[in-house]
Amino acid sequence: MSGPRIRVVNPNTTASMTASAVAAARRAAPHATVEGSTPSRGVDSVESHVDEVWGALGVLEQVLAGERAGTDAYVVACFGDTGVPAAREVARGPVVGMTEAALLTAALVAHRFTVVTLPRRTREQSDRVVGALGLGHRCVVRAVDVPVAEVHEDSTHLLETFVEQGRLALEEDAAEALVLGCAGLTDLVDPLRARLGVPVVEGVAAATTLAVALLAQGVGTSRAATWAAPERLGPVGA
């Protein structure tokens, strides 16, 4: 086994979501050693800001574990990029969130594009990343009101819903590509591409390839200020 060691960190505790994210990452980085990482404790799905608090804690725990295991780079597999800033501080290597990765990928292949996320209440999480990158002039965020829990095992039952949103995006948003706004939608990529005829960007794959790209450039997280190594990792004794 060779290539860089990439750890795909799932902020929730649902092992089936970790497994499908790992599978997506492996398809996108066949030369890398991809491992999945599931928090020992937390919520089984990240669908609210409260869930994100626990998700960030899980990411932190798993990145610390990854550091002990010699991980080269991390992918955070949750739309909204929960825990990414903290992960950047503690990881020696680069950390890429699936949301930022998907948006940057879309920006390279489409002038305007649309995120379709779920559930509806998490639109702010997408807006937050769009805003941090400054892509609001090229990107629209749409939401379907389905809980993440519904895609824990499989998302193919949502195909028609996404086809419909995709068609609205092409027509009303002048979108030229679609970004899937959840880590649990990897099995929609191929059928959606076939049905819509435009690029469909999946964030776990995107983040994995960008993590590999950063490693290949020899470019890591800047320690100059924002993501410098922290003074402490948690409560005394944690």
Add this chain to the structure above:
Amino acid sequence: MSGPRIRVVNPNTTASMTASAVAAARRAAPHATVEGSTPSRGVDSVESHVDEVWGALGVLEQVLAGERAGTDAYVVACFGDTGVPAAREVARGPVVGMTEAALLTAALVAHRFTVVTLPRRTREQSDRVVGALGLGHRCVVRAVDVPVAEVHEDSTHLLETFVEQGRLALEEDAAEALVLGCAGLTDLVDPLRARLGVPVVEGVAAATTLAVALLAQGVGTSRAATWAAPERLGPVGA
């Protein structure tokens, strides 16, 4: 004792910081019943994104405690507004972060203004709130490289540093008011106003008065989407 019950939540575990925040809040809302709230476990200072993970957890814990105690509104006393989105989801009443409150206050009394935050590595935390409100065209963020830990008990030793930053802000940023970028700077407000001759906005006081303002308007957090009540509050058994 009358007036609304306001809980000032300190995301770190340093009781002296809670105490000075509570004092600032009480001065700003003499008719309210102001209580302080210090997490039982966490970090003694929030100076990194890792610290924010623990800080958000502490905020969540304390807001849940506040709900059991019948709190009317919450102030989150940490520059960067750590944990505010989660707090909004679980609190029945309004939640105001000290950063957003300070920025909105400054926008009502100054055309352009400058935040002076600390330490330097937390500039992103200020930028994040400035960006969420869209105030980047009116607000500059400056940072002095002093750890938050240094202001746990008192900040008057930093007066000259802040006077110098304030003067630079007036001259180079065309600032017309100053925003203090840390909960531990309440004792700088009066001397800085005297020295600089411009409004100096302190976030805990600002957030407390805005929390009272929301209660007086009968306006609470929207449950329509972003901050709807969450499905769960944490791991099973937490």
Add this chain to the structure above:
Amino acid sequence: MSGPRIRVVNPNTTASMTASAVAAARRAAPHATVEGSTPSRGVDSVESHVDEVWGALGVLEQVLAGERAGTDAYVVACFGDTGVPAAREVARGPVVGMTEAALLTAALVAHRFTVVTLPRRTREQSDRVVGALGLGHRCVVRAVDVPVAEVHEDSTHLLETFVEQGRLALEEDAAEALVLGCAGLTDLVDPLRARLGVPVVEGVAAATTLAVALLAQGVGTSRAATWAAPERLGPVGA
């Protein structure tokens, strides 16, 4: 009689609008002494930029009167915040426009929100304040084509119109709160909240509570530049 003296300045000459604004302000600030202020001369409704010229003159006149009467803070009760910058220059205490106050309030309780203003031709006046605050990424402005004159006495006949706009806002704009875009709509607040189930922000109430908040913080208008005291108050002899 105690509490701060707040003067609600109506830029138009319609006393019934002043009265309903004063009533809204009193409900929001029961501890304050709220007085209404109606220009001696001007237009009976502000529905155009020409009307705003006369409205600003009326605001200036009334704030000067307020200064003679020892007013602590001012609320300008016209959507578009006509005359607010001039009022800031002449008032010793803070001045809050109902539009800026409503937008800032909405930003604290909703991720995205929609203003419904009237008449259609005054959409620019709303856009102007949204732009000054930088909230364009979170706020949509809608307009119904009803003259302000139609709400001089009462606005309940517009309830269904606003319910319809509110529903469109929730659905098409992803709004999570509504801002009422006219001082004459105070009697719509309660029925709209009941019908839409989201926060409905009314600017006079919002501005009154924010004026109280500024007073409580001891923060007044910066004299550093933009709103320094003016050299003169008007034509020689005026």
Add this chain to the structure above:
Amino acid sequence: MSGPRIRVVNPNTTASMTASAVAAARRAAPHATVEGSTPSRGVDSVESHVDEVWGALGVLEQVLAGERAGTDAYVVACFGDTGVPAAREVARGPVVGMTEAALLTAALVAHRFTVVTLPRRTREQSDRVVGALGLGHRCVVRAVDVPVAEVHEDSTHLLETFVEQGRLALEEDAAEALVLGCAGLTDLVDPLRARLGVPVVEGVAAATTLAVALLAQGVGTSRAATWAAPERLGPVGA
């Protein structure tokens, strides 16, 4: 005498400023019939937001006079474009503010440019127009702290001050052109061009040529909403 009739409206009562603005306009539009227009009553200089209230009233008065006299287009000769929106509503022909005209002109000849305005307290008035046009990414506003009253007759004594600001603009702002931020600076244009070697844009000339340009295109103010003809022109009997 032929060509379109252009009225240069000075919002203040200082006839010498009207005269020099008219002279600048005539140089820029030799084929037009340029008339000056000075309010009968108002302030002798616009240096504050209070002054702008009186200035806008003067503009309104003079545009109404211009309408009676058959004016084809108007130039508003005050940096900050005081009264322009109201003027647009009452004028049959186009109305151009000197600030917007100068900024649009600069945008056609320079990638980045700097406004040098006076006095310092009126920076907001420049920012307001820059913001309305969306040119903040290409334009910096500088201010020198000289009252407008000091340039009522002549501004050549300020040449070195403007040369210094211009040099700072070229160096620190990467400016490639300068915009003069006051109607009283027309006699600085030629010496500044000679000294700085970059385009120096003067707003009265710019607005006059743009007014001619709009007339030549047959394009007038839209009546669709924002600047539709108003219901009334002022108080009953005014």
Add this chain to the structure above:
Amino acid sequence: MSGPRIRVVNPNTTASMTASAVAAARRAAPHATVEGSTPSRGVDSVESHVDEVWGALGVLEQVLAGERAGTDAYVVACFGDTGVPAAREVARGPVVGMTEAALLTAALVAHRFTVVTLPRRTREQSDRVVGALGLGHRCVVRAVDVPVAEVHEDSTHLLETFVEQGRLALEEDAAEALVLGCAGLTDLVDPLRARLGVPVVEGVAAATTLAVALLAQGVGTSRAATWAAPERLGPVGA
């Protein structure tokens, strides 16, 4: 023959489009000497980014020819302003693109406005100019999917299509003016104004009048940096 010599440069090789652009320019600048300029080699229509490469080369060739002929100012007659930056570098006098001119004109007569361009794939070209000017907050870009080639001789067969788009713009975009997004639509101006009742801005006329305006101001392209004269005009021997 008198007045300034304006050269209308058509980036494509279709002489009938040059002719109708020249006619539009002459109507807008009856005192100028307007000449048309058609590239000797290139594409007969600019409908893609590849076409723009050839169009820019044609613009460069024709501006060099214009310089030899003593041209005072240039209008580039292609929506998207292909070749304008290069033209600015080589021309002694000002260069105005029809897109920037149309947008700036619209900004003077309408608070919000809509571009209707064609074909659909060139929306990015409009977005590019809107973005460079910063007018995204006031301007919507719509596209109809008709190739430019279809309007080489005449565009009146598209009247109903544009009326429909114009009505949608007024209703859905709150547009108050329309910008025609192609040089081949000059014969739609009058009928559209009649049908829609709002200003309809045509870019060739707009650019011609702005070129005249720059000449009248004595303001030319800044040589300070971005558009300084280039070291070379093309390949050795070209």
Add this chain to the structure above:
Amino acid sequence: MSGPRIRVVNPNTTASMTASAVAAARRAAPHATVEGSTPSRGVDSVESHVDEVWGALGVLEQVLAGERAGTDAYVVACFGDTGVPAAREVARGPVVGMTEAALLTAALVAHRFTVVTLPRRTREQSDRVVGALGLGHRCVVRAVDVPVAEVHEDSTHLLETFVEQGRLALEEDAAEALVLGCAGLTDLVDPLRARLGVPVVEGVAAATTLAVALLAQGVGTSRAATWAAPERLGPVGA
């Protein structure tokens, strides 16, 4: 030889610059087959907008050659991303500009960052890409006034100049990473990283790794509108 076939297109005719870009690309993508591509005719350096016209033509020529040779993806090796939109239309596979790639890379490892480009007159070319991506709130562009021609063979003589700019960027811009703004600076990467202690992003390496990343994701240029295959590739007979 295996891996994807990546063609590094140099828009200028200087073979030594192609060679060093190819070397940088190979270091960043050791598993790919990297070929260099130099236009047969054009300018020997891209330092102006006129040069960009010829550069874009060269890119188009070389991408067409690449298509005949079965290229999988393209890197355009010129700061400013000259010719990238046209290249996207004609290439079957993805096309990545070195500027956009460097900016996106920097956004993943630094909160704020600074581009140092050359010569000074090409700052607009950087601003253009920063603006298209919307990164203006996180990125400052600096320029040193050295012609590109000076780095055709080597850039190590500029090390101290870049160290100085880098230090100013860290201090004055709060930059946390540096982006090298020219394809001829690859030999500065290592010494600058050593001297400044922050990530130094080189665009050719960045673009190569992002091209590989897009291929690995199976995501190509959207054909929905902006970059659909063009109707024609150039003049008839070209």
